[in-house]
Amino acid sequence: MYTQGLDAPGSKSMPAGNAATQRLEAKFQARIDAEEKIEPKDWMPDAYRQTLIRQISQHAHSEIVGMLPEGNWITRAPSLLRKTILIAKVQDEGGHGAYLYSAAETLGVSREQLIEQLLSGKAKYSSIFNYPTPTWADVGAIGWLVDGAAIMNQIPLCRCSYGPYARAMIRVCKEESFHQRQGYDIMLRLARGTAQQKQMAQGALNRWWWPSLMMFGPSDVDSPHSAQSMRWKIKRFSNDELRQKFVDFTVPQAEFLGLTVPDAQLQFDSATQHYRFGAIDWAEFEQVLKGHGPCNRERLAARRDAHESGRWVRDAAAAYAEKQRRRLSDQAA
Amino acid sequence: MQSANEWPLFEIFIRARSGIDHKHVGSVHASDAQLALEHARDVYTRRLEGVSIWVVRSSDIVASDPADAEELFEPARDKIYRHPTFYDIPEEVKTL
Numbered sequence: 434m435y436t437q438g439l440d441a442p443g444s445k446s447m448p449a450g451n452a453a454t455q456r457l458e459a460k461f462q463a464r465i466d467a468e469e470k471i472e473p474k475d476w477m478p479d480a481y482r483q484t485l486i487r488q489i490s491q492h493a494h495s496e497i498v499g500m501l502p503e504g505n506w507i508t509r510a511p512s513l514l515r516k517t518i519l520i521a522k523v524q525d526e527g528g529h530g531a532y533l534y535s536a537a538e539t540l541g542v543s544r545e546q547l548i549e550q551l552l553s554g555k556a557k558y559s560s561i562f563n564y565p566t567p568t569w570a571d572v573g574a575i576g577w578l579v580d581g582a583a584i585m586n587q588i589p590l591c592r593c594s595y596g597p598y599a600r601a602m603i604r605v606c607k608e609e610s611f612h613q614r615q616g617y618d619i620m621l622r623l624a625r626g627t628a629q630q631k632q633m634a635q636g637a638l639n640r641w642w643w644p645s646l647m648m649f650g651p652s653d654v655d656s657p658h659s660a661q662s663m664r665w666k667i668k669r670f671s672n673d674e675l676r677q678k679f680v681d682f683t684v685p686q687a688e689f690l691g692l693t694v695p696d697a698q699l700q701f702d703s704a705t706q707h708y709r710f711g712a713i714d715w716a717e718f719e720q721v722l723k724g725h726g727p728c729n730r731e732r733l734a735a736r737r738d739a740h741e742s743g744r745w746v747r748d749a750a751a752a753y754a755e756k757q758r759r760r761l762s763d764q765a766a
Numbered sequence: 767m768q769s770a771n772e773w774p775l776f777e778i779f780i781r782a783r784s785g786i787d788h789k790h791v792g793s794v795h796a797s798d799a800q801l802a803l804e805h806a807r808d809v810y811t812r813r814l815e816g817v818s819i820w821v822v823r824s825s826d827i828v829a830s831d832p833a834d835a836e837e838l839f840e841p842a843r844d845k846i847y848r849h850p851t852f853y854d855i856p857e858e859v860k861t862l
Contacts, residue, residue, distance in 0.1 A: 475832050524812065531809045535793045538775070544795055545772045601792070608813070750797035751773070757798060 465666050470596040473539040481665055484658070485595055486540050488667065493533035494551045495559035498732050500526045502566045503575060511569060518615050519572065525612065529605045536597040552737050560718060561648050563726030570623055570630075570637035576616015578638075578645040578683065584609050585679045586649065589669035598667075617686065624690040631691070638687065639695045646710075647718045649676040655715075680708045775824040776802035778809075780816035788820050799823070 457476055464471065471477055500523050507523065510516035534544055550556035561579055566572060587609065590602040623634040650656060650672040662668035670678075684701075687694050698711035720726065773795040779788035791810050796802035802821040810816070830838060846852050855862050 472832070474829070521812075524808075528809050528812065531794065532792055538793070543772060604792075747773075747797075750801060751771070754798035754801075 462664070465594050465664075468666075469594075470599065471594050472596045480661075481667075482540050484662065484665070484667065485598065486537055486542050489533055489537040489540070489598055489601075490542070490547050490550070491557050491559075493530045493537060493547065494556050495562065496526050496530035496533060497551070498558045498562045498736065499579075500530075501732055501735055502562055502564070502728075503572055505566050506569060506572045509569070510572075515619070522576070522612050522615060525608050529608070532601040532604055533598075536595075536601040539597045548740070552733070552740055554724070554733055557722065559648060560721040560726065561644050563721050563729045563732060564640065564644050565728050568633050568637060570620070570633040571640065573616050573619030573623065573634065574637035574641040576612050576614075577620050577686070578616075578641045579648070580609055580612040580616060581683060582645045582648045582679050584613060585675050585682075589675075592666075592669060594666040620690055620692075624692060634690065635692050638692050642695050643713065643717075644721075646676055646680070646713055647715075647721075649673075649679065651715065651718075652713075677707055680710055684708050773797050776806070776821040777824050777827060778802075778806040779820040779822070780806075780810055781818040782815060783817055788818065791815075793824060794821075796821075 458478055461471075461477060461481075471481075503519060503526075504523050507516060507519055510519050534547055537547060538544055547556070551558070561582075566575070584606065587602050587606050591599055591606055593599045593602065620634050620637075623630040625631075653659060653671045653673045656672055659668060659671060663671075680699075684694055684699065696711045698709065700709050701707075702709050721729070724730075774797075775793050775795055776799065777793050778791050780791050781788045794802055794805040794809055796805050799821055803819055806819050806821055811819070842848075
């Protein structure tokens with residue numbers, strides 16, 4: 434059950450090296466190795482819990498902040514149909530955030546704490562959402578590339594060892610395919626349009642290609658937590674494996690559009706049957722993660738503003754619930 | 767872990783179509799049950815996933831403890847005579 438009150442750890446974490454803890458850890462790992470799912474009230478190592486809280490909450494924050502770059506275009510979508518599609522997509526992102534916050538809460542952290550961590554700037558979210566969307570084609574490129582990269586990451590997470598996270602991901606993945614296809618559909622329409630429209634699509638591809646590759650995270654050699662996450666079956670494939678798969682899937686899609694991937698070193702290697710691609714600018718990635726990307730401050734300011742502007746609604750709902758509760762208890766008395 | 771001003775948590779159960787059981791799908795925070803229904807509708811039924819929603823305050827759910835799983839469920843393991851395949855019926859006997 435997704436019940437907060439029930440999943441508080443039964444016993445305070447024991448000192449490391451304690452024989453009883455070691456026995457529990459061995460049993461836990463054996464369950465993971467046997468592909469059993471871990472559920473909220475089951476015993477789990479504290480580090481497993483903390484890793485999941487961090488990962489699931491970052492994922493949830495990314496969905497919520499991810500509503501902003503596209504939300505920017507809702508009022509300016511080129512047709513009523515595109516507008517309704519975009520509203521539905523942005524609403525899905527909010528829904529994904531809600532599923533994921535629920536899953537994180539089963540680990541004993543409260544929604545309030547999570548939101549506070551996002552608004553205070555303490556929590557991280559995907560670097561990709563700190564890039565601007567100057568044209569309508571950027572909305573297409575986000576759906577095609579950003580949601581495409583997200584699907585690559587999220588499909589293996591459907592088999593993650595933690596039950597609530599895996600179940601949330603199954604729901605997310607079912608909806609994500611619509612996001613990617615509507616994005617590609619926008620790109621296709623522009624690529625087949627006037628020279629100016631095609632140029633707009635190319636510009637968006639140029640802006641989003643490298644940040645999309647960065648979404649898979651640091652290279653395996655620089656990813657210290659990966660091995661443990663693999664042992665715990667939170668992660669199933671390495672960052673580099675998933676990135677390679679994304680490039681292999683996406684380059685032919687770009688070719689079909691008649692657009693050029695902005696990488697002079699991109700080349701199909703017939704021996705390995707994979708595309709070789711140029712070096713990623715990890716200094717840029719680090720800068721964006723540290724809060725110095727093109728839109729970091731703007732995104733956080735927009736979230737804080739939305740949270741503050743909605744405060745009166747939350748207060749009114751709480752006051753109404755309290756009034757109803759009092760009325761009921763008066764009637765009973 | 768829930769502070770006083772955080773909306774309570776509700777567990778959401780959805781019947782996908784008439785004829786099948788309501789199934790647990792997740793949870794939402796809401797100020798009261800009516801709002802929980804509205805939120806559940808927005809969060810969990812954007813693609814015709816259901817024809818009926820139940821919401822239950824999470825704190826009202828009483829659950830078994832995984833530590834008790836063995837004593838609760840193991841006794842059923844050796845009662846194989848509860849299954850029809852336990853009984854060998856001669857082939858000549860039909861429709862049994």
